[in-house]
Amino acid sequence: MESPPPVIISVGTTRPIHYxxxxxxxxxxxxxxxxxxxxxxxxxxxxxxLSIIASSKEPxxxxxxxxxxxxxxxxxxxxxxxxxxxxxxxxxLEVLIVPGGFGSREPYIKETVDFIARxxxxxxxLITVCTGSLVVARTGILDGRRATTxxxxxxxxxxxxxxxxxxxxxxxxxxxxxxxGSGLSAGMDVVLxxxxxxxxxxxxxxxxDAMEYERHTDPGWDPFSKAPSGDGAxx
Amino acid sequence: MESPPPVIISVGTTRPIHYxxxxxxxxxxxxxxxxxxxxxxxxxxxxxxLSIIASSKEPxxxxxxxxxxxxxxxxxxxxxxxxxxxxxxxxxLEVLIVPGGFGSREPYIKETVDFIARxxxxxxxLITVCTGSLVVARTGILDGRRATTxxxxxxxxxxxxxxxxxxxxxxxxxxxxxxxGSGLSAGMDVVLxxxxxxxxxxxxxxxxDAMEYERHTDPGWDPFSKAPSGDGAxx
Numbered sequence: 001m002e003s004p005p006p007v008i009i010s011v012g013t014t015r016p017i018h019y020x021x022x023x024x025x026x027x028x029x030x031x032x033x034x035x036x037x038x039x040x041x042x043x044x045x046x047x048x049x050l051s052i053i054a055s056s057k058e059p060x061x062x063x064x065x066x067x068x069x070x071x072x073x074x075x076x077x078x079x080x081x082x083x084x085x086x087x088x089x090x091x092x093l094e095v096l097i098v099p100g101g102f103g104s105r106e107p108y109i110k111e112t113v114d115f116i117a118r119x120x121x122x123x124x125x126l127i128t129v130c131t132g133s134l135v136v137a138r139t140g141i142l143d144g145r146r147a148t149t150x151x152x153x154x155x156x157x158x159x160x161x162x163x164x165x166x167x168x169x170x171x172x173x174x175x176x177x178x179x180x181g182s183g184l185s186a187g188m189d190v191v192l193x194x195x196x197x198x199x200x201x202x203x204x205x206x207x208x209d210a211m212e213y214e215r216h217t218d219p220g221w222d223p224f225s226k227a228p229s230g231d232g233a234x235x
Numbered sequence: 236m237e238s239p240p241p242v243i244i245s246v247g248t249t250r251p252i253h254y255x256x257x258x259x260x261x262x263x264x265x266x267x268x269x270x271x272x273x274x275x276x277x278x279x280x281x282x283x284x285l286s287i288i289a290s291s292k293e294p295x296x297x298x299x300x301x302x303x304x305x306x307x308x309x310x311x312x313x314x315x316x317x318x319x320x321x322x323x324x325x326x327x328l329e330v331l332i333v334p335g336g337f338g339s340r341e342p343y344i345k346e347t348v349d350f351i352a353r354x355x356x357x358x359x360x361l362i363t364v365c366t367g368s369l370v371v372a373r374t375g376i377l378d379g380r381r382a383t384t385x386x387x388x389x390x391x392x393x394x395x396x397x398x399x400x401x402x403x404x405x406x407x408x409x410x411x412x413x414x415x416g417s418g419l420s421a422g423m424d425v426v427l428x429x430x431x432x433x434x435x436x437x438x439x440x441x442x443x444d445a446m447e448y449e450r451h452t453d454p455g456w457d458p459f460s461k462a463p464s465g466d467g468a469x470x
Contacts, residue, residue, distance in 0.1 A: 019311070029275055030446060033268035036313055037419065040264055040297060043309035050311040059294070059316045062275060074278035076254070076285040078271055081294045081314040152445060183447035184272065188420075210387060211265060212418035212459040214451075224447045 015198055016094035016124055020051040020084075022116065022135075023060040023099070024109045026069075029078055031099030031129040034188040041207045042195060051090040054082035055111045062101065069102045086115040096123055099187070100130030100150060113138045127194060128180045129187035136178070137161040146175040150183035151224040169225040171216050182222060189216045250433055251329035251359055255286040255319075257351065257370075258295040258334070259344045261304075264313055266334030266364040269423040276442045277430060286325040289317035290346045297336065304337045321350040331358055334422070335365030335385060348373045362429060363415045364422035371413070372396040381410040385418035386459040404460040406451050417457060424451045 019039055021032060039048055054060045063077035064070040084090050096119060103109055117139040120126060128136050133149040134157050136142055143163040148170040150157075158166045167173045172181045172190035181190030192215050196204035208215045254274055256267060274283055289295045298312035299305040319325050333351060338344055352374040355361060363371050368384040369392050371377055378398040383405040385392075393401045402408045407416045407425035416425030427450050431439035443450045 028272070029268050030272035033264050033272075033313070037263070037265035037268075039311055040313075043307070043311035044299070044305055045307075046309075047307045048309045048311045050313075052313065064279070070279055072278070072280075072282045074281075074283045076274055076278035076283045078268070078275075078285075078287065079316040081316065151447060183445075185423075185446050185448040209459060210418075211420050212386060213420040214449075214458070216449075223449070224444060 015046060017047050018049055018051070018090060018092045019095045019097070020053050020090060020093045021097040021099065022086075022112050023052060023054045023080060023082060024101075024103045024112045024135075025061060026064050026101050026103035026106070027060065027062055027099045028101035028130055028184060029062050030184045031101060031132060031187050032080070032097075034185060035097050035099075035127070035129060035191040037211060038188065038191045038195060038207055041210050042199065042203065045203070045206075046199060049090075051084045051093065052080065052082045053084045053086060053089055053115070055086055057082050057085060064102050086111050089115070089119065093119060093122070094124045096120075096126050097191075098126070098128045098132035098135050100128070100132040100134065100183075104131040104134045109135065117141065124177060125194070126178045127190060128178070129190065130181065130183045131157065133157075133164075133180045134161065136180075137164050142178070145178065146173050147178065147180040148173045148182050149180065151222070152183065154225075169222045170219055171221045172219050174219070183224065186216075188213060193217070193219065250281065252282050253284055253286070253325060253327045254330045254332070255288050255325060255328045256332040256334065257321075257347050258287060258289045258315060258317060259336075259338045259347045259370075260296060261299050261336050261338035261341070262295065262297055262334045263336035263365055263419060264297050265419045266336060266367060266422050267315070267332075269420060270332050270334075270362070270364060270426040272446060273423065273426045273430060273442055276445050277434065277438065280438070280441075281434060284325075286319045286328065287315065287317045288319045288321060288324055288350070290321055292317050292320060299337050321346050324350070324354065328354060328357070329359045331355075331361050332426075333361070333363045333367035333370050335363070335367040335369065335418070339366040339369045344370065352376065359412060360429070361413045362425060363413070364425065365416065365418045366392065368392075368399075368415045369396065371415075372399050377413070380413060381408050382413065382415040383408045383417050384415065386457070387418065389460075404457045405454055406456045407454050409454070418459065421451075423448060428452070428454065
């Protein structure tokens, strides 16, 4: 019922085409779907192929088992279908997104951690959202590098992995080819900043407008670094 | 590794427990997952059971077939697993969320439209995001009522369903028990406003902080009502 969006075809550029995201049980929904919405929109204007990679092709759920993070045993979760597995990943992966979530602290994500360690040397870019930076930190890749994370979980994570130069006040941090966003909704800002770098300012503006999202363009903007809720509960 | 979040148990209130969302092919990812992230967080503090309702239990994809909305034939989409079907919906549904997306204009969502028409009389609240208001408008429920929608699609939708009192400049609109949000990321603001009404101001603040989201609390805030991209391409 309406005219098609303007198309900008990438020809002869080195823009990435092959994107991937890893999912593990108890990932955080918005950590994944903020960035993925951005890729979905960019993919209508530039060729993008997305792989959703997990330990098997069984749907992966955001569900937190009853316990500290689900004390009322609410049944409120979403399951997403992977397209690839860690043992049979896509060829030519160029950009990998790593979301956070309560699963990020769990021993059961070892396969995810190992996959990231294995694939990182061939990536052009690695993007983390929220405690996705903890998942990557568990590989050792972030040792001595600057990164940020969820601000409600910040202090615990900084204690747990002191070998990373954690940045306490940042919407996002770029260190080499690793882009790390703060908690949850910051995933949209770090990926829009990435879109600006790779596809240009106008493209980032178009995507933010299409999302009706008032983006933060200053990587130092971070009121949540002093949120009164402070420490501990962050996903 | 960290202390559990504070729990506020709802006792003796009329707060809803049974939430649902409808999904249909080519729904918009953030329209669904902005609100769902909010419910996921609230569900750690108040009992919430979420049903994901679709025409069958097959995963529902955001994928837009090659054409106007996917001119480059990108393979960039996500599939979500329903918990219920339109023919066997959950009992006691109190709040229903209707996301938008390119599917909202399609004849193939008739089952979704019919389900909403059938279930609306027993709902406490109906929440739409983006062109989710078009899906609901197709039932006739919005005739003579105020609602808003995606601003890049606004004019076409207002032409298509003139029986609705469309509000051209609004982050969200409340008319009776129908809450309609503007495009994509506005879904977070309308649902946070809903959380504030139902669970209180402090709860909405907690959730926005946990999401590291700078929410818009003014329903009249809407810079996208005059986005230069204007008309047509909105999802």
